[in-house]
Amino acid sequence: MIYKSYLIEENFESLSKSNLILFYGENEGLKDDFKKIIRLDSKNYEIVNLMQEDLLNNEDSFLNKIFNYSLFDKQKVFLINNTNDKILPIIEKIEKKNDQKIFLFSNILDKKSKLRNYFEKSKSAAVVPCYADTILSLKKIISKKLKNFNNLTLQNINIIIDNCSLNRTKLYNELNKILIFFENKKIDTNKLKLLLNEEENDDFNYLKDEALSGNKFNTNKLISNTILEKDKSIFYISLINQRLLKLNEINHLKNENHNIESAINNLNPPIFWKDKPIFLNQAKKWNLKKINKILNKTYNIELILKSNPIINGSILIKSLLLELCVTANS
Secondary structure: OOOOOOHHOOOOHHOOOOOOOEEEEEOHHHHHHHHHHHHOOOOOOOHHHHHHHHHHHHHHHHHHHHHHOOOOOOOOOEEEEEOOOHHHHHHHHHHHOOOEEEEEEEOOOOOOHHHHHHHHHHHEEEEEEOOOOOOHHHHHHHHHOOOOOOOOOHHHHHHHHHHHOOOHHHHHHHHHHHHHHHOOOOOOOHHHHHOOOHHHHHHHHHHHHHHOOOOEEEHHHHHHHHHOHHHHHHHHHHHHHHHHHHHHHHHHHOOOOHHHHHHHHHHOOOOOOHHHHHHHHHHHHHHHHHHHHHHHHHHHHHHHHHHHOEEEEEHHHHHHHHHHHHHOOO
């Protein structure tokens, strides 16, 4: 049975009658949103994250979890990622016998896909196509996320949309910047344009990542070449803190008997695939002691900047980046 994605966003409960649900399509941001909803709705369940490749290599173990669980066990919810036609034989085995929730996530599936056709024709399973966002759908997200902000004009909304290329995942990144930067909840159009300058922000993120990775040569070179705006010092600190908090989360997950790779895969929201190698390298260098040390440092710098607006924040940020690099290697 086919469901419209926008209707499922408004009422996820409409899928409650189905235990097998397939989300497919190019809209990675929308699929991530559905994963968040699933996790929120499944707080009393054990969430089992699987990749199709791992499942296929351990089919008997998976089927045992589906068919032979005890009533005394905590009920499970399965999220199976990167699915395609190869998983169909397993789905056919379990559809009529399964009473646990299984969510499948696929990339684009064309009309010839056996998996897609199976779910579309099934009377008990559900399929939700996740097509690319439109300007209208992104406007709704912006209006909802920034509903308490002043000066959320059509011009400012269009500036945000133009900067995210109809990509929901990128839109969320831009909205996070806005939520952090405009603490007074009043949007200034000129500052918004500066904040969303992709090239400049990419430069700082690259610098931040090199410092957190302990790359001395690149860090020193980038500090000399990267322009840091004095008015964005608080924002730069927030970006550093966000990464430190992610690394902090990794350390706690490792303590729950996860290895680093497994811990990264269990992060929510997830790390983008292209950032995983950098993040993995940083996770190996940053323990809780180092993280807490720098978080205290960033907190003190933020207090200084907020209480002394005439201080040149870019100098403090550069000093902080150098300390990050030294600490990563300590």
